[in-house]
Amino acid sequence: MAAFASLGLSEWLVQQCKQMGITRPTPVQENCVPAILEGRDCMGCAKTGSGKTAAFVLPVLQKLSEDPYGIFCLVLTPTRELAYQIAEQFRVLGKPLGLKDCIVVGGMDMVAQGLELSKKPHIVVATPGRLADHIRSCDTLNMKRIKFLILDEADRLLEQGCTDFTKDLEVILSVVPAKRQTLLFSATLTDTLQELRNIAMNEPFFWENKSEIRTVEELDQRYVLTPEKVKDAYLVHLIQKFQDEHEDWSIMIFTNTCKNCQILTMMLREFNFPTISLHSMMKQRQRFANLAKFKSNVFKILVATDVAARGLDIPTVQVVINHNTPGLPKIYIHRVGRTARAGRNGVSITLVTQYDIHLVKSIEEKIQTKLKEYPVEEKEVLKILTQVNVMRRQCEIKLESTDFGEKNEINKKKQMILEGKDPDLEEKRRNKLAKMKKGKKESKGRIQEIIQKKKGKMLKKKGKNTRETAAGLS
Numbered sequence: 001m002a003a004f005a006s007l008g009l010s011e012w013l014v015q016q017c018k019q020m021g022i023t024r025p026t027p028v029q030e031n032c033v034p035a036i037l038e039g040r041d042c043m044g045c046a047k048t049g050s051g052k053t054a055a056f057v058l059p060v061l062q063k064l065s066e067d068p069y070g071i072f073c074l075v076l077t078p079t080r081e082l083a084y085q086i087a088e089q090f091r092v093l094g095k096p097l098g099l100k101d102c103i104v105v106g107g108m109d110m111v112a113q114g115l116e117l118s119k120k121p122h123i124v125v126a127t128p129g130r131l132a133d134h135i136r137s138c139d140t141l142n143m144k145r146i147k148f149l150i151l152d153e154a155d156r157l158l159e160q161g162c163t164d165f166t167k168d169l170e171v172i173l174s175v176v177p178a179k180r181q182t183l184l185f186s187a188t189l190t191d192t193l194q195e196l197r198n199i200a201m202n203e204p205f206f207w208e209n210k211s212e213i214r215t216v217e218e219l220d221q222r223y224v225l226t227p228e229k230v231k232d233a234y235l236v237h238l239i240q241k242f243q244d245e246h247e248d249w250s251i252m253i254f255t256n257t258c259k260n261c262q263i264l265t266m267m268l269r270e271f272n273f274p275t276i277s278l279h280s281m282m283k284q285r286q287r288f289a290n291l292a293k294f295k296s297n298v299f300k301i302l303v304a305t306d307v308a309a310r311g312l313d314i315p316t317v318q319v320v321i322n323h324n325t326p327g328l329p330k331i332y333i334h335r336v337g338r339t340a341r342a343g344r345n346g347v348s349i350t351l352v353t354q355y356d357i358h359l360v361k362s363i364e365e366k367i368q369t370k371l372k373e374y375p376v377e378e379k380e381v382l383k384i385l386t387q388v389n390v391m392r393r394q395c396e397i398k399l400e401s402t403d404f405g406e407k408n409e410i411n412k413k414k415q416m417i418l419e420g421k422d423p424d425l426e427e428k429r430r431n432k433l434a435k436m437k438k439g440k441k442e443s444k445g446r447i448q449e450i451i452q453k454k455k456g457k458m459l460k461k462k463g464k465n466t467r468e469t470a471a472g473l474s
Ligand SMILES: Nc1ncnc2c1ncn2[C@@H]1O[C@H](COP(=O)(O)OP(=O)(O)OP(=O)(O)O)[C@@H](O)[C@H]1O
Pocket: 021, 022, 023, 024, 025, 026, 029, 046, 047, 048, 049, 050, 051, 052, 053, 054, 186, 187, 310, 311, 312, 313, 337, 341, 342
């Protein structure tokens, strides 16, 4: 393996890496850094925890040191927490430059952000929605001289998932110069290669790790087969076991909805596990505070939705538990990639119900690895089953009595407005649809009733006829 200096990086950057304990480049760094320094666009697809961030931060800092001005580089990323993490890497590695950065994410004061942006920071790290808002609302925001446009978790930014970034990306792409270097990184680029090539424009340098296996070798990938109703008991049992055997391990639990995230957190707390949550319905300051408490080991267990599935680098995470089997292999890859990073070991356990077996099959196919069963003593699980289920129900009731559902509605409306939809109109449409469905169901019920009645009449008639025939015969 080459040393950093041989990749064309200046001595001061090599020293900065050393200070961070980084002495040898990882393959994605070894391959992408020289191409970026040469001025090429670059697409890097490498496994989770393999150092993709430094692969773009280092060459950008080198180029910035040669010709410093603001705004020099714009980094886009799908989540707010990730934006802070990336900015932190720029700050640490770029300290000798007196680097000025600006983080532009939703949930934070827009006026303060606008003010910071006007001071021409060298690096802007942003989530697309909020940056697009600034561009729409302020025509003095000048992005015309940007030299680097970076999309971290690039495939997610192009996906039309529950948060759709495509419209915001269009707004952003319309204000950055055509003559620029575009760098695209993710552990799962391949599904979106063509669209990404179009963004990169100048026949990009493409690097992908060769191995067929999409997850890291150091990760022990397990599953536990469980009936839906016993799932929570398995979860509590597993956590108890890890807490008993490895006091210093941190655990991330992924679940599918904000509500479930909240309920699981409440439930695990009732069992005295030091648990904290992270989901998109929380206030932004609370999100940051919770993540900080988890990172600093004040809380050892984090229950999160997929908002925490990508990019987050928390070295203490030893275990990832999927409370629900992810519907897409790529979500699985990112979730389990929160452990076993940078050469460390880690375990992932996916709770699989009878309805999820096909999902596991497609995950295994994609990652080219078979998940192994994680041995669990069922007797121990059954012992706590009733207690866990009662506790869950209590937590559900407690949550229902708060304004959680109401907040959810407000957030949904906010999201609709951001997507350019009218929430009242949408509600009317939803109600109409529900009415139609109800009507259909009712008429179906009536038809069934008529059929049943007719059947009854026919049977009666048949019975009468048989009796009459029998009487005639006798
Ligand atoms: N050359 C290196 N040697 C050792 N550790 C490194 C090296 N480069 C980066 N790291 C460390 O590896 C960890 C993971 O890096 P990073 O977050 O960039 O991974 P990633 O490839 O972006 O993963 P993900 O796909 O999950 O976002 C970080 O803690 C980082 O400091």
